[in-house]
Amino acid sequence: MAFASYFADGFDWLAFNFCAGFSFCAIYIHYFLMNILGISAYYHDAAACLVVDGIIKSAAQEERFTKIKHDPSFPRYAIQFCLNQSGLVPDQIDYIVFYDKPFLKFERILETYLAFAPKGIKSFISSMPIWLKDKLFQKSILVSDIESMWGCNVDWIKRLLFSEHHVSHAASAFFPSPFDRAAVLTMDGVGEWTTTSLAVGRDNNLTVEKEIRFPHSIGLLYSAMTSYIGFKVNSGEYKLMGLAPYGNPIYSKLIKDHLIDIKDDGSFHLDMSYFNYCTGLTMINIKFEELFGGSSRMPESLLTQRDMDLASSVQEVIEEVVLKIASNIAKTTKEENLCLAGGVALNCVANGKLVKSKLFKNIWIQPAAGDAGGAIGAALAAYHLHLRCPRYISTGQDGMSGSFLGPEYSNSEIESQLKKLGASYVTLSDGDLINVAAKSLADKKIIGWHQGRMEFGPRALGSRSILADSRVPDMQKLLNLKIKYRESFRPFAPSILSSDRSNWFELEQDSPYMLIVGRVRSDQILSTHQSEQDLFGLAKLNVIRSTIPAVTHVDYSARVQTVHKNTNFRFSQLIEKFKDLTGCPLVLNTSFNVRGRPIVESPADAFKCFMATDLDCLFIGNQYLQKDRQNQGLVKAFKEELEPLDD
Amino acid sequence: MASVMNPLILGSIYFFIITPIALVTKLFGRDELRMKKMGTSSYWVTKNKTDKNSESMKNQF
Numbered sequence: 001m002a003f004a005s006y007f008a009d010g011f012d013w014l015a016f017n018f019c020a021g022f023s024f025c026a027i028y029i030h031y032f033l034m035n036i037l038g039i040s041a042y043y044h045d046a047a048a049c050l051v052v053d054g055i056i057k058s059a060a061q062e063e064r065f066t067k068i069k070h071d072p073s074f075p076r077y078a079i080q081f082c083l084n085q086s087g088l089v090p091d092q093i094d095y096i097v098f099y100d101k102p103f104l105k106f107e108r109i110l111e112t113y114l115a116f117a118p119k120g121i122k123s124f125i126s127s128m129p130i131w132l133k134d135k136l137f138q139k140s141i142l143v144s145d146i147e148s149m150w151g152c153n154v155d156w157i158k159r160l161l162f163s164e165h166h167v168s169h170a171a172s173a174f175f176p177s178p179f180d181r182a183a184v185l186t187m188d189g190v191g192e193w194t195t196t197s198l199a200v201g202r203d204n205n206l207t208v209e210k211e212i213r214f215p216h217s218i219g220l221l222y223s224a225m226t227s228y229i230g231f232k233v234n235s236g237e238y239k240l241m242g243l244a245p246y247g248n249p250i251y252s253k254l255i256k257d258h259l260i261d262i263k264d265d266g267s268f269h270l271d272m273s274y275f276n277y278c279t280g281l282t283m284i285n286i287k288f289e290e291l292f293g294g295s296s297r298m299p300e301s302l303l304t305q306r307d308m309d310l311a312s313s314v315q316e317v318i319e320e321v322v323l324k325i326a327s328n329i330a331k332t333t334k335e336e337n338l339c340l341a342g343g344v345a346l347n348c349v350a351n352g353k354l355v356k357s358k359l360f361k362n363i364w365i366q367p368a369a370g371d372a373g374g375a376i377g378a379a380l381a382a383y384h385l386h387l388r389c390p391r392y393i394s395t396g397q398d399g400m401s402g403s404f405l406g407p408e409y410s411n412s413e414i415e416s417q418l419k420k421l422g423a424s425y426v427t428l429s430d431g432d433l434i435n436v437a438a439k440s441l442a443d444k445k446i447i448g449w450h451q452g453r454m455e456f457g458p459r460a461l462g463s464r465s466i467l468a469d470s471r472v473p474d475m476q477k478l479l480n481l482k483i484k485y486r487e488s489f490r491p492f493a494p495s496i497l498s499s500d501r502s503n504w505f506e507l508e509q510d511s512p513y514m515l516i517v518g519r520v521r522s523d524q525i526l527s528t529h530q531s532e533q534d535l536f537g538l539a540k541l542n543v544i545r546s547t548i549p550a551v552t553h554v555d556y557s558a559r560v561q562t563v564h565k566n567t568n569f570r571f572s573q574l575i576e577k578f579k580d581l582t583g584c585p586l587v588l589n590t591s592f593n594v595r596g597r598p599i600v601e602s603p604a605d606a607f608k609c610f611m612a613t614d615l616d617c618l619f620i621g622n623q624y625l626q627k628d629r630q631n632q633g634l635v636k637a638f639k640e641e642l643e644p645l646d647d
Numbered sequence: 648m649a650s651v652m653n654p655l656i657l658g659s660i661y662f663f664i665i666t667p668i669a670l671v672t673k674l675f676g677r678d679e680l681r682m683k684k685m686g687t688s689s690y691w692v693t694k695n696k697t698d699k700n701s702e703s704m705k706n707q708f
Contacts, residue, residue: 112680
């Protein structure tokens, strides 16, 4: 269908341009070489994405270059990378698309004060100068940032476009999906006004049908509970989800009776008298604390059963909303496919329930579901919705290239970076590299794996990963102690060959982006002693529950990544070899970083992280590095540079 | 100077412009944030289709 419309549209263009007296060459260039740069910035997790003729060529988050986690600043390094990757000069960029609409955001902020005045004066005085500067003058800030990077030769204002926040999310979920038609659900904290939206996508068209508006937001409800449990808003939500399996959802009724009213169709309404995020500088107020019978937990203080029960309760409520909305969408749109994006779509436990519910035949989730992914959506929205250009869909394959859209380094570049840092390495052939790495894993070594193009989005998917053998009983403890420098209540994630998925996990579909939770299959589960079952809290995590304990959560779930040959050849080869050696087709995969720091980008970053942690060996391209062969004098400086931060 | 003046000016704007407008519009039942619970069976809001035209991406609104 899309193919047909592609030619039909192309033919119209041909006819039109011939009539207008242009040459075929001009038409070819105009029609087939449209370079669009998508930008997400100034709020949280800035990123850039380059789309050429509707194909996502490259995308990267700014934090990877600046080493500032969730860096919100104008993504100049990410943009420069995107251009270099495709060999483009600034003048060749036809459009620059910003991922939200600043005026709508400003209107929402004003309306919020109007709804609450005279309350909110303190936040009005402290925030309004910033809002005025940032939102009303967003266009000039953007243009001046672009000009400071590329100069003033081009009138960038004429090439600047703005996409609505949730349209960006919806576009990032639908256009790269492998479906020619689908229902598209976006859920996050808040965009301009929208917090939840339903869109319907057909070929190159995408229409937002209905929405739920600020301040009613399940993303913000989840964040409110995150802050009440003493985690950082905008990054601690992931911890809350990891904590939930330790608790019982005994507060669900209280939450539903007081905080959120959920209708049968999944739409919801929050009682704002419990929240402070509209006009205050915090998420919740005293009424919220009184409802749950105590003040917020101090960060870093001991987690109690109550905290775990609260996490479990809010997780259950979120799942109920997501499932009810999905069920309603399935009924009203009659679509077989569902696409998801927005921060809430990173809740892989809820995604797992959604897949299990079988409400939809297929579900596809944008791997960069958070705001960084807005850069992809903004660029694709401009191409398909603004320029009305057709869309390619290759059967059974999405347009994200496995999310491997970031920088890559040739062996000579790797060697030059390593030499500069005084690293000691050997270069292996392709075959030896796989053999040595698989053997190291089987020997219980913890390895750094820096290969090919960097992942776009929050997860390491086998390009910038730390890998280990998930069968080793104390591997989880070891990794937390020696590499991650944290006490975690979250197990690590397994990366499994897609062909072996159903032999190890109860998971109905592939999960290439580590965004769906599945249960470890019962034949891999081991029985536990009564004394182990009686354990409390975090101690539960150390119980050996399955043959792959380092990736099995206390409720026997696992955050699965399925590895596919066509997008991740070298990583799949490594797991194949590991399977040959051990019979186990999966490895433990965690992001290649130190606590609180962004994931490594360059070979130099990887080497520094390798030296600052207790990683045993490192594979960068074809280069193999062993810890005991390195100059130990380098350790101190790198340890100081990469001191763990609070995450 | 600006650090004293800005809060004074903004505070005055809030009390003498925003607050009266807020109180009057509330009196007339304006509830843009839909803070009052509605008796309806759904909280979905139909998206305004007029802003769907492709030229809208040129605007910041």
